[in-house]
Amino acid sequence: MRIGVDLGGTKIEGILLSPSGEVAEKIRVDTPAQKYLETVDALCEVIEQLQRLSLPKKCSVGIGTPGALSPSNEYGLKLMKNCNSICLNGEPLKVDIENRLGYATRIENDANCFALSEACYGVAISARTVFGVILGTGTGGGIVIDKQLHTGPNRIAGEWGHNCIPNSVRELIAQDRQCYCGRTNCNETVLSGRGLKQSYLERSGIDLEATEIARLANSGDVEASETVKTYCKQLARCLSTVVNLMDPDMIVLGGGLSNISQLYTQVPSLMNEHVFTDNMLTKLSAPKFGDASGAIGAACLWPLD
Numbered sequence: 001m002r003i004g005v006d007l008g009g010t011k012i013e014g015i016l017l018s019p020s021g022e023v024a025e026k027i028r029v030d031t032p033a034q035k036y037l038e039t040v041d042a043l044c045e046v047i048e049q050l051q052r053l054s055l056p057k058k059c060s061v062g063i064g065t066p067g068a069l070s071p072s073n074e075y076g077l078k079l080m081k082n083c084n085s086i087c088l089n090g091e092p093l094k095v096d097i098e099n100r101l102g103y104a105t106r107i108e109n110d111a112n113c114f115a116l117s118e119a120c121y122g123v124a125i126s127a128r129t130v131f132g133v134i135l136g137t138g139t140g141g142g143i144v145i146d147k148q149l150h151t152g153p154n155r156i157a158g159e160w161g162h163n164c165i166p167n168s169v170r171e172l173i174a175q176d177r178q179c180y181c182g183r184t185n186c187n188e189t190v191l192s193g194r195g196l197k198q199s200y201l202e203r204s205g206i207d208l209e210a211t212e213i214a215r216l217a218n219s220g221d222v223e224a225s226e227t228v229k230t231y232c233k234q235l236a237r238c239l240s241t242v243v244n245l246m247d248p249d250m251i252v253l254g255g256g257l258s259n260i261s262q263l264y265t266q267v268p269s270l271m272n273e274h275v276f277t278d279n280m281l282t283k284l285s286a287p288k289f290g291d292a293s294g295a296i297g298a299a300c301l302w303p304l305d
């Protein structure tokens, strides 16, 4: 058994994962709102409870978080960065958890955990190279090769959400978009839920949530359908740059917007026009795991023992 914990903005979910990928136990608690030390406490309590359930054996522990762990700073500390749960930023989360538990853990961002869960036990189980994309509040990504996460010295591998959109996507938005990271026209400003919302607002003058736009598109509403059609083009053009770079066997979409069914029927052929090959063989797939992917992927940060 391995323990995987997903630290989300509202919930902490911890699981015991069997060697065959079954969730044997699951614990969910509320995430303490914007309180760092209470968040550490809550995480450790969930982990300790799962360790008791797995007795007499002690399990490895992987944790999925928003943002990422920085490389060591000048004091040798690895601090959290890029988290949308702001209270984690600048905090030594890994060290604090390990000091409290008394053993080593592994921490990765939630997009990496998502990609790993799908590569190890999900739709991408037969794929050698996998690009996992989260299309939700933000636009994250993770790269898995031979069921191993690729991270890199800056620990930002797969963070394609903060690449600049291609010119062919700039043509599809009314005006430049500011990203929270300080740059302009990041992929995330177009492909996240907020991006879709902005595109619908530009087209219709109406401010709706992304989930509502997707629902209206499915019910045949013209403005919403056109917005989703454009979103498919935007996604295809942004993803074609990923295919040119890493040529993955499979791209798996996750996050709230991955429920939009048109993505799977329209995006592959649209990508074909932009990828540097005549017949693209990369598969685009919906995920197997929904909200459970974070905890499953976190458990997979350690090899089976």
Ligand SMILES: [Zn+2]
Residues within 6 Å of the ligand: 161, 162, 179, 180, 181, 182, 183, 186, 188
């Ligand atoms: Zn950005």
